[in-house]
Amino acid sequence: MRTVTVVGASLSGLYAARELRSQGFDGRLVIVGDEIHEPYDRPPLSKDFLTGRADESRLALTDAEERAGLDAEWLLGVRARGLDTRDRTVLLDDGRTVSTDGVVIATGASARRLPGDGLTGVHTLRTLDDARALRAELVHGPRRVVVIGGGFIGAETASSCAGLGHDVTVVEAAPLPLVLPLGPEMAAVCAALHRRGGVELVTGTGVAALQGSGAGASRDRDATGPERAHGPAGPAVTGVELSDGRILPADVVIVGIGATPNTGWLAGSTLALHDGVLCDDGCVTGLPQVVAVGDVARVGGTRAEHWTSATEQPRVAVGNLLAGRTIGTVRAVPYFWSDQYGARIQFAGRRQKADTVRIAEGTIEDGAPGEGGLLALYERDGRTTAVLSVDRPRPFMKARRQLASSQGPVEQDEAAVANL
Missing domain, CATH: 3.50.50.60 (FAD/NAD(P)-binding domain)
Structure with a gap:
């Protein structure tokens, strides 16, 4: 490949660009982003940024030195409006086209709105x-x-x-x-x-x-x-x-x-779309020269809108893109966290309706986590399938590592993941 275009300049797009360089791609790298802003971190938007504890400089995911090292062409403030898979070109809203040998789709998702x-x-x-x-x-x-x-x-x-x-x-x-x-x-x-x-x-x-x-x-x-x-x-x-x-x-x-995956610009392409870009377990679409990562990607039947997925998928996706076929798959245990009312909630694993829940540490007082938080284990057929923590980060990380080491082929409750 002489040219790779990353469509999407947010978290997963930036990680994909980093992976391209770290995995040896030294050709032309083009990064297209519909926002005028350089890549920034979204989780603080609802927390420290909203309350004024963090300014915009704290949101930056990259700096001038790294951008220079990536040696990429940044096309910011312009939307992709089409992908011509036969001619291998990305069509932009301003009339320009980008000829490319490979494409990383990282266009994310947009917030759903109410009528009126x-x-x-x-x-x-x-x-x-x-x-x-x-x-x-x-x-x-x-x-x-x-x-x-x-x-x-x-x-x-x-x-x-x-x-x-x-x-x-x-x-x-x-x-x-x-x-x-x-x-x-x-x-x-x-x-x-x-x-x-x-x-x-x-x-x-x-x-x-x-x-x-x-x-x-x-x-x-x-x-x-x-x-x-x-x-x-x-x-x-x-x-x-x-x-x-x-x-x-x-x-x-x-x-x-909730949010809707940004796939409208792919209408008319040969890619399969259904609540996201359909990919195999290695983030590869029906075309080996096109991969998808982050909120827009439905990987192995599941679309997970989480920071961890957006940062872990690009390594595997880029490896497969450069190889021209699926040589690696995404096997990480699903993980997310949330900060609410001074408490940190962390969850890892795959819960199903038949699971039982056991409080392994801490207490529940008046229906809420007691002082010092709690650690809850979800169990099925004698094994742990998921773990939830409220303000118990160290035991949670231990349980998460154990969960990852024991991970085997399990069924995914897709409805749970898709409705976070």
Whole structure:
């Protein structure tokens, strides 16, 4: 290969570029990114950046010295609009084309939006620009904040807003936040962190509509509609109407209802697409010269939107790309973490409905983790399948290593992974 193009300039794209150089590729390296920003870390956006404890310089994933060492052509602020697999060219929104021998797809995912979310005061939190806009709004004294969605982004954002002194309510359509990945017992324990943090948690009901001053709110009852572009600033949001008829007053609404993989630009290509780019266990698509990594990649039947996956997949993907065939596979134990209300939640493994849960360390007090946290083991047929920790990092890392060493062929509960 003389030219490799990495489409996506975020975490997984940067790691892929690093792997290309470290694995011996010395040809032309092109990195395409739709944002104008150089690669930055997303996890702090909902935490330290939102609360003002970290500025933008703390988010940078690379520096001038490393960028020089990568010797890449950075095409930032431009979207890829197509992939011509026959002519091996990447088509860009500005009319340019990039001829390439290999492609790493790392275009990530975009936040899902609610119909009618063009109201002023309605936010998603996926990008640096999203975080800038939300942070600017949260500095204007105490606000009534409604967070729609109790997953990791929603919970972390709610925690940050509560820490800033705002009146926060979290709305979750499921019976409990994180019930699919954690199961009902441990999901209830983690849900208690909201109560401990002074945040109201409303579960088991969806959102019917957003209300706004004047004529702005959509009355569409489908809260899972497709992403749509923001229109010009209009009336301000004043409330959230729930599917059970209740209305929650709101000055700020944060929508955290998941993300959609950015595959639209691949429509018309020969690649197989289904909730992501379909890949084998080595991140290789139906074409050996095209691999996919990160949030956009459905690897071996599973799409995992986690920092760990985005950093571990590129090593294997690049090795296979340079070899021209699948010579390695991704075998890491799924892992994620979340910081909420001063507590660190860590989870590793693959939980299924039949698993039993045993508290190996710590206690549960009034439904919440006791002082000092807890370590819970998920077990099936006499073996540990997953581990959950709240503020027990050392024993968790030990259990995670043991889990990795004993990993064998197991079935994946894809619904749990896809709905974080």
